[in-house]
Amino acid sequence: MTVTIYGIRNCDTMKKARAWLDARGVPYVFHDYKTAGVERAQLEAWSSAVGWEKLLNRAGTTFRKLPDGDKQELDRDRAIALMAAQPSMIKRPVLETGGRLLVGFKPEEYTAAFA
Numbered sequence: 001m002t003v004t005i006y007g008i009r010n011c012d013t014m015k016k017a018r019a020w021l022d023a024r025g026v027p028y029v030f031h032d033y034k035t036a037g038v039e040r041a042q043l044e045a046w047s048s049a050v051g052w053e054k055l056l057n058r059a060g061t062t063f064r065k066l067p068d069g070d071k072q073e074l075d076r077d078r079a080i081a082l083m084a085a086q087p088s089m090i091k092r093p094v095l096e097t098g099g100r101l102l103v104g105f106k107p108e109e110y111t112a113a114f115a
Contacts (some may be wrong), residue, residue, distance in 0.1 A: 006038070007092035017093045017105040025113040026114060033087040040084045045096060049101045052079040055091055062088040
């Protein structure tokens with residue numbers, strides 16, 4: 001099973017998720033979308049799988065610093081455009097494994113995914 005974890009290297013939540021995987025010997029590929037970017041098609045696929053509302057990190061500084069006009073009346077296309085332009089607005093981590101997509105880090109969800 002191929003496991004890919006997407007995020008930003010220095011994010012605290014990413015560090016927790018990678019430490020969880022490392023502690024359990026789960027091999028993975030890390031994709032840093034700050035340095036490697038993320039394709040719009042990937043964001044569209046993720047949005048179709050989990051919903052753009054779950055994928056968009058509204059709690060992060062990057063989103064909060066947006067002008068109010070950019071935050072209002074968000075829809076799928078606008079949210080994807082924002083995340084493509086500023087990958088910091090993607091909730092972290094995004095983990096792909098065996099056809100499953102996990103967004104955010106919850107140890108109990110990771111345990112279930114790798115049981």
